Amino acid sequence: MVIPYAHQSTIEGLPPEALTEMMMLTNTCLAVLRKAMNAEGFNLGVNLGRVAGAGIADHVHLHVLPRWSGDTNFITTFGNVRCIPESLQKSYDKLEIAWKEITGST
DSSP states (O other), X not given: OBOOSSOOSSGGGSXXXXXXXXXXXXXXXXXXXXXXXXXXXXXXXXXXSGGGXXXXXXXXXXXXXXXXXXXXXXXXXXXXXXXXSSOHHHHHHHHHHHHHHHHOOO
């Protein structure tokens, strides 16, 4: 999930710097997920407003969902169906290593 520091409920309320930072961070997330999880595609989503499914309606955020050939479609994510092929700790460790390699940060 990519969440700007600027506290706004909609994208159009964000300053240009926050929009740019969100998209640059989204690009980094895509690269990290490709490297760490071998993601073959992605769903990017923004739910604006409670009626659109925003769980945090007062703070705009962008979801980055990795996808693979043959996986279940993303709608099952919203239906509380989850397929996790490894422990969350192992996923975290892989993402942390890829993040450091791609961003050069610790």
